[in-house]
Amino acid sequence: MEKGESVCGEYTYEGNRMHFYMVPLDVNGWYLFCANKVWGSSASLGDALTIFGVLMTLMLILMNVLLYSGRRVFSQNIKTLIRLAYEDPITGAKNTAHFDESFQQILETKQPFSTVALNVHNFKGINDLFGRMRGDRVLCYMENVLNHNLKEGEFFCRDTADLFYLLLLDTDEESIKKRLAVIIEQIRASSLEYGEFSYDLSLYAGVAIGEEREKALLAMQSIEHTHHTDIAFYNHDMHNAVRKKNSIESQMYPALQNKEFKLFLQPKFGMKNEGLVGAEALVRWQNPDGSYRYPNEFIPLFEENGFCLKLDLYMVERACEQIKAWKDAGLTPVPISVNQSKMLFSDLNYPDNLMQILNRYQVSPSLITLEILEGVATDNLELLNHQIEALHALGFRISMDDFGNGYSSLNMLYQLNIDELKLDRGFLRQVSKEDEERRYIILEQIVSFARKLGIATVAEGIETQEDEALIQALKCNFGQGYFYDKPMSAKEFSQRYMKKDEK
Template identity: 30%
Template sequence: MVFENAALATVNYAALALLLLGFGFLLRHYFNYYHRPYLRFWSYASWYFGASAVFAATRSYALGSQLLVPASTTLNLIIFLQLSLTYISLALLCFGVFDIMREQAPRQSRRRAVYAGAVLFAGAGWALQGLMPQAPWVVALRDTLMFLISGMVLLSIGVIVLYQGRKSIGPRLISVAFVLLGLKNIALVHASLLSANMALSEFVWSLQGIFTLVFISIAAGGIIIWLLESERHRSFKAQQHAAYLNTHDALTGMENREELVKKLPSLIEHSRTRQRHLTLMVIGLNRFKAINDSLGIRGGDRVLIEVSKRLQRLRPAPLTVARISGDVFIVAFDHLKKRSLVEQLGRSIQQRIQDDMLMDSKTVKLSCAVGIARFPQNSVYADTLLSKANIALSQAKGSNSDSVVFYQRGMGADYIRLIDMEPELRQALDNDEFILHLQPVYTGSSKRLSSFEALIRWQHPSRGLLPPSEFLPFIEDLGWSIELDDWVLAKTAHILSTWRRQGLNTLPIAVNICARHFQNPDLISKLKQLFSRYQLSYQDIELEITENVAMTDIQAGLNVLAQLRELGIRVSIDDFGTGYSSLAYLRRLPVDKIKIDRSFISELLRDAHNSENVIVRSLIELSHGLRKRVVAEGVETQEQLNLLNGMRCDQVQGYLLSPPVNIQLAAELLSHHWQQRDQRAQGNLRLITP
């Protein structure tokens, strides 16, 4: 393809270069703002097309003004760069379309291979002209091939965008522009082949230049319109998604608490007008934390999704199914009136949830509790009905881990008291109103001080000193047990550190920790930080857990106990005998002490041969066989102490020897203990010295 008027070709190429370079900067601006990969590809395509047009204009001008001869090295290099940039820009256009259609850019390795192929193809044409510099058909073939390839690529892109793109004005403008550009280039090739010497007339070249500018302008306008339409569509979808998330749970797709609260008044009104009884069932999974620890967070999520599917597949279908918190779901029905039938339905739902679940070849066993509140029996107001269903669930979880409980009058009293206590307890935590008392623990036979147990008290601003029974149940219901444990541990560490600074030798202090804290994955790391901050050894603080805490998830409990033992932190089983573990489990637990509950000690003297004596004696002998020390709690009489000494109980604790004392008295007891020890040591030394 030969151009008869070099000046006209130069002007056409220069105008095209200015248009494409400017459009490339506009696309780059949009890419920096919207961060869409196809905009980056197309901005580079515009720049490369523009740069190709610059080299084409330079070539036409140099030939027209005879600054360069046709066979010169400089001219051949310009032609090579023009062809390379043209083919690379065509590849970039294709990558942009691929990203739009697949919403994913081609892999970088494939893009590099295409770039290399484009350069090699351009180099082949350049090399052919270098071999036959005097053959005019080589130049015509090279340019004709370039127009043919670009025409076919542009035509293909236009057709793809037309059939695969969104049916809106932007994509259609782009499609029309690319199709017309492709047809124009193919028409030029056809005209060139039909003309003498494959040359284009001045009129044809002028006309194609105008068409090129017009079609590229249409494509530019279409791209901008498409971009704006696409962003508007994305914004609309984001708003729809946000609106969906406002009313639905992101994990399960069920309605969330907010949507349920909005929906309940309508359900109540519907039941009222049709004289039906609306039943709310709140379903709470038991010990879901252990499942999360066993399967991991993702495994726990899959369990929740499966539970939601089981609830959504219930027959008869519920009026609504919602997830109102992490492991709590709610379903509503209005087809039953008899209480017995409602209870039967609740138990069938409970059984459906508790059916074995297979997760990654592991069998997951769930248990759940169900709390039920009904309209109009329990309330005619939506908020109250939901609150009472939650209260019934709390009662179900507290009384029996797998029970179905209906709300009854009076259940709300504890709940109301909890609401009243919450601000007071928060103020107590914030204002440091809690204090520690330490109860000494003595060796059984010699009555020597061996350690302390930290016991929390609340110095209430108006009610005085309150025992744990007055506030610990509310702390647990509010979910603040871990926060309180952290306070007790830090306070205990501070006491030990202060005694050391005062020159006192210390003895270990035992601290009770709750079930949630024991199962918390951060427990070990927090303890390490605590001991490091106060410069304590791991033997300075002992931990006490109830047997139920250790047995809730035996494998997880063993893992935590093993990590504590590896650090050197001693652990005791508190209130042993009151939980649901058996003596067989005692062998598996890596603990140092067993603390016998005071309920067994209080019954020791009723009958010398009663069952309590047999149990305590057997427990002491078994513990010694397993190399575990035994502590008897609640020793209040000399007779109890004598009996325990006869059973070879290692340590005792109770009001007979010392009640819980404040920190100052505990320091005095500690100082007296070490003075007595020094006196005994000196006396023994005098007996040995002749």
């Protein structure tokens, strides 16, 4: 104890053998003293130790079993998480997250490569016709074919729906075309052979040599709506087109708010020497610097992204604003025809929305002709007729524009209660003498049918005196085109054609 050491031993107390143990506390020279009776004999102690050893061994075994089971479950969970993170659950192919990681490794090694985006035309139609399960089976065919057509070091993934991305270690266009042609044909063949349904798959692909997969997707989207081209290669024109599209979409709402969309008017004349009988409203986008963007630069995009819904009603408002300006100036207004998107006719509130605009400018509906494209009639004929009846009841006139440009049917002339038929300008393009005779016969019959049904006819695209003579011979009611005058600003139109009301 003087040395501060631990002490153990035994002693006898009241006839009992005792064990003791003393431990220094390092505080004031104090010791902790522990004592207890000796437990049984030496044999009993040996038995106790044996039992204790067995129990400890069992506990160690149990702990090892639990640790092993836990580690196994944890490992399985990790594998499941990795599979969910990197694999497509339908086909078993890798997903885009895995593709992008592998792509970064390719970039680091600086190997030459090409990315490919592969898709199926109208894959939604497969799901609609044959069910989701059959559609998934087609995706599995695609995965299987791709898996057997890639070289060592190449890889692919499934993105969404039927879109697959491939990374090929080829950079030669002809070689890539041949390889993709084989892949496309094998996918098509396997779907017919094992798909249990007769559906001839049509696939298309975009390729970007040495570029990321987004540019391959851009190349693929460039042929999305065509079936005569299977493979497209990315080029800088596509990139410029995307930049232009993004630029237009970023500026369209501010342009509408700032009234950069200007009303242009093209005069419409009577073919019986009635002179000016109306005008067609055309939109021009005037940039802040005074330059103009023409409709073919932005109208197709607006029809695609739905912005035309706002623009078409905006143009109705600009037409009403101009009619009111003529009236306020003591001028006799002429009716203005305004193009309207087919999407507007799907809105049951469309007639009421129009009347709110007209009432704001105190304009009669008889001064506004609503022009619709023939394609409107192919969607929902019953709804379209309902809307036309509602618009007629309010006093609007309805004109069908570009008749003959698409899939026109003479059935439209009696199925739709329209007031005016505008003949597509393509009818006036002369190719040959034989073509002219056939064209005349077709035009003559269309005009005759329309006249007997009480529908006025307008010939667009009159550019020569011969065009005018043809239209007069056919007894069309109205004509417009560069032969008479070009589209012009509303201000120029007013100065050139509008006269003071003699009353």
